Amino acid sequence: MDKQRIITELQSHGLRLVEEVGASGRRGGAGPSDHKAVTVDGTTVMVPIFTDTAAQSPYTATLSTTEQVMLECAGEAIAPIEFPKQPKFYSLTTADGIPYWKIALLHSHDVLATTVLQTCMRYRDPATACQFCAIEKSLDADRTIARKTPAQLAEVAEAAVRLDGVKHMVMTTGTPNTSDRGAAYLTECARAIKARVDLPIQAQCEPPDDFAWFARMKAAGIDSLGMHLEAVDPDVRARIMPGKATVPVEIYLEAFTAAVEVFGWGQVSTYLLAGLGDSLETLTSMCDRLIDLGVYPFVVPFVPITNTPLAQQPAPSSDFMFALYQHVGDRLRRSGMASADIKAGCAKCGACSALSTFESKSSECTSTNRYDAAALHV
Template sequence: PLTQVKRPRFYDLYTKDGISYRKIALLHGSDCAASTVVQECFRWDDLKQRCHFCAIGVSLKDGTTIHTKSPAQLAEVMLAAKKLDGVTHVTLTTGTPNAPNKGAEYLGECAHAVKKATGLPVHVQFEPPEEMNVFEELKKQGVDNVGIHIESFDPEVRKRITPGKASIKEDTYFHAFDKAISVFGRNQVSTYVILGLGEDEELTVDKCNHVIKMGVYPFLVPLRPILNTYMANITPPSSEYLMRIYTKVVEMMNKAGINSEKSNSGCVKCSACSMQQFLEKNDKS
């Protein structure tokens, strides 16, 4: 049966310097606390580089969040979310800063603080780093799994919809996937694949199969148009289209043993953004 998720109690709290906990982290799904630790992307101000579906600068301008969340703030808020609302895992993401390794090091500092304070599994998300040894460092700091999001496997869509990120070659993503899997293991590396961007269906399924064989979880999510973005008025994909791709990709996942229930933390474990999980073969099915 469906149940409505109650408003989190940690939303009512404030830090000592008067910042609402809700501006530091949000509840995703029923039991995941998530935060964008740096609410800025170096591509945002360049309209020729910005991802067309992204709203990272909109929420900052609207005052619904703060620019940078400190490790101490995140630890404080995540502990409250655990105690008051039964949160069982944490997602830390970031806009891509103009910093070494795409902000992965700062994510590691934040993850370490959260892990020390709460003991909860922590998932972090960032672009492929320049230095692949960053994955070992993240593991040492308490990170449980990672998301490296290609957004689309269709090169034409990448050029049109994610023009800045399209400068990162597909092979660079695959190399990062491979290195991350060697550190965190199969089922603990994921990549967002947004459906409804005009992507080639056959190519998308084939590329999903490729990363599944590597041990990556391709997290298929429908485009969700956001106000004040380039794609605000785009019609989301039909349920028929989504189910057709879900069915094909999940069949491959089932054969390879790639499953959301095996994910330790993060978006895949939460799965609130996708119907993909309901087609997966697991111990309960």
């Protein structure tokens, strides 16, 4: 089985840990929740381990007689894997006694990630909350703090670079009830970080009402921008993310166009979560449109998170994801857009998706002739 297929299936099925090996995974919060970083043949990816799906996965990790961690599928040894070690900066605390790991976390093996505001105006109201979101779960469990100050973020970023060789940083935010949608605070935080350490930064937020914020964010030291659609079809958006759905896709497309003018072609990205209900055709059509605008479409398999309304929603099949990756990867390759060229962010890291492994692989077998496209609705 090739690496592309292994990674694609691991992220759809999850990984069942037969023994406690490696560092602990992460439960709840923003970003790759209920996941663990796993390195497969030199590629580090985030794999679900704390989900109901993972508990039934044919993929398991056990210790071999040589103490090497071995990935198995249905009892057959597939490949040796590794788990990144706990970073050194986790052992430090701020002057006021807050552990660094409550301020920012290591994602994959060289990415520092933080949610600068761990609350969201949509989260507490079922009529507006994104059904897949767990942003305040880690706050409720006392694994983070509600608001990370610019000074705290700068302190932790400097240590992560110095002690653990972190290469870039992701700053996301819950959506505050302000017209800038968090852009103002992200700008303030980025300015403080860049004054302390030379570290590429991606900021992530909903489109601000005033697109002039893009230039302000860039001037503060933000190198790339993420604005996440998650879902595309209007009915799916209204059902899964009713609050965010009040901001139409067309507004996102206008914001993408304005942001590309500021950050540059390929330096703006968006998450698309496959498995929420969008068809293969809907997703591939939107990805084509985004690439034409100069936006990197970071397609990621939806992972049901424990204690959320979609906890029982099945993850997309690996065949669906493989077909989607083939199409988008080929389209990216033909456009000359690549995750490696992004200055910072989730798409550059790539650990939550197998997409980057498809970017440079030319395939004559497209998603529509390898699989029955009509059957690939999730």
